[in-house]
Amino acid sequence: MRYQLIGVNHKSAPLEVRERLAIPESRLPDCCRDLTAHPGIEEGMIISTCNRVEMITHTSNGSADLRGFLHHHFDLKAEDLDPHLYEFREKDAVRHVFRVAASLDSMVVGEAQILGQVKEAYATARAVGSVRGQLDQLFTRAFAVAKRVRTETAVGSSSVSIASVAVELAKKIFGSLEGKTVFIVGAGKMSELAARHLMAHGCGSIFVSNRTYDRAIGLAQRFNGQAIKFDDLYNSCDKADIVITSTGSPHAIFRREHGEQFLSRRKNKPMFFIDIAVPRDVSPEMAKLDGIFAYDIDDLQQAVSSHVADRRKEAELAEAIITSEVERFEAKLHTLDVVPTIVSLQDHLETIRQAEIDRVRSRMGPLTPEQEMAVEALTRGIINKVMHTPITTLKTAARESEATTVIDVVRRLFNLYEKEKGPASRATREASGKKEVEARD
């Protein structure tokens, strides 16, 4: 188990740092390739969401220089980045991956979006081949654990997500949401979810604007709303009471002058901006305007912290599940260590059995089918009985720390080390034997 993980999340790093590390979806495959090309890294996967950027790797020696990779790849100075980084190895890395997938490390504990995001990251990395056997195992298990946490605890039940927090905040500003207008800028899954929540609480009409107009039309149709060309954004945005913005723009698209324009056109009626984009879409200057209430992703986190307290109990339950799952995963990995031994033990005994049957057959001549079957059953029965105890012992030992010792003993007892070297090594051994004989002569 040589898993190694490095990253930043909403707790370890402020938005300003995460903004610089965020990797857009389009660049993710290349970045995965770069990661696996880094010395010492065998497999690698990157999760980049608005709350976290994490590199999960399987390394050749368990201590690859992941920090070096980050400094180099993002062209960041160590002193700027390092205080915000966390790094986990082996069991701790496994635990962290499980916690992330199960949404226990989320800004809003229990929100369901993170699992989807991790699955997408996994699919991307698999597609470029940077995830293979080891990480594959880890993440397949992580998805199962996430499902178990979801079904066995109430962590995800009351749908406290960014979306419902946004609804609550909107109600603090507007009172009733009846008849309020929502404007989605940048058609993304999170903004769609937030809009759905708002509509469910009474918001009346909806506008959608996106750089790709077709996507705006698609989303608008789903909500019975109206698509707006991105060029018309500033002219029509003031119609909205609530603006959900999540574009991939590297700069703020709503600046102070836009805010002033909107407010004067709406006679200073307040506007609520839910800015879930990283980097932010609403400039801090605009957020200062009277009548503009802009909440970015970090502010939403603060707003939900009160809910987190309610969920602490369920989260504890979930943590217990994670702990037991980490143990199980570790044990399973060890079991995988004993599998080759069991296989070669079975092969070894099967070879002996076949050889003995052949010997008997050559001595006794052809057997009738009945005799053939009886001999087969007899020999198999003996082999299975003999193998039963060593195999059970191996499997039990795998779950404990003595696994390697037991593997070693079994291999020595049945001379499996020699066998595994295969015909090629046997040939060299025979050759060297001959040389020895020749030398003696």
Place this chain on the structure above:
Amino acid sequence: MALLWLRFALACYFVGLFYAFFALSRTSDLFSRIALHAASLGMVFHFVSLVELFLSGHVVWASVHNGESLLAFFSMTFFMIIYAIYQTTSPGVVVFPIVFFLTFVAALDQQPVLLTSFVQHKGWLIAHIILIFTGYAALVLSFGASLLYLLQERRLKAKKPSSLISFLPALEVIDQIGYRSLLLGFPFMTLGLITGSIVAMSAYGRVDFADPKILLSILMWAVYMVMVVTRWNSGWRGRRAAVLATCAFVAAIVAWAANYFSTIHRFAAS
């Protein structure tokens, strides 16, 4: 007797005052319910006190203290109307202390009444008093609402988790309370000033614009007017509206204080 009932009312309003001081720091449903019940009971005593005054003959409201008592009662009435519509006791944070203060002063002692002997049209005088005090009470409410608006705006801007669990109603609800009080109060205030002028005309034959009471009243009305217009036209709210509301409120207090040095709007005691 009227004074005794008023003092009972004062005791009840004290609970409201207590609530006003603590509601800002913590939210308690039970506490706001107690305050509400105490305030209602206080209003009953208060009402009895006012009725008794009325039944005792003359236009006895026309004393400084009785006027304050009447204003306190109207303010409470507005508060209750708002509670009935919006189910919120939060305006009490501002209204309760003002009401308590007014009632406290009024409950100190009974004062001789305004020299009304020279007023020929007592009906106009009563109309003037009721209209102008309703206008004042509305102003108190809209002043309170604009302060609460500022407070809630601050909280939402500070983005603290507490902004979600705060006792304050939604920003737009506070805004509506303030705006509706403003709109409602304005005609009352205007009509109150007109009836006042009529009373003055009938008493003195002219309106003396140099008199501080009249001058300040007109100033207050002008600020009131500016508030309504800016709100109507450009939807001023938040900080700017709060500044205006404070100006109007201060103007109202000064106009009230002018009773003490006005030559025409005189009470017997002053």
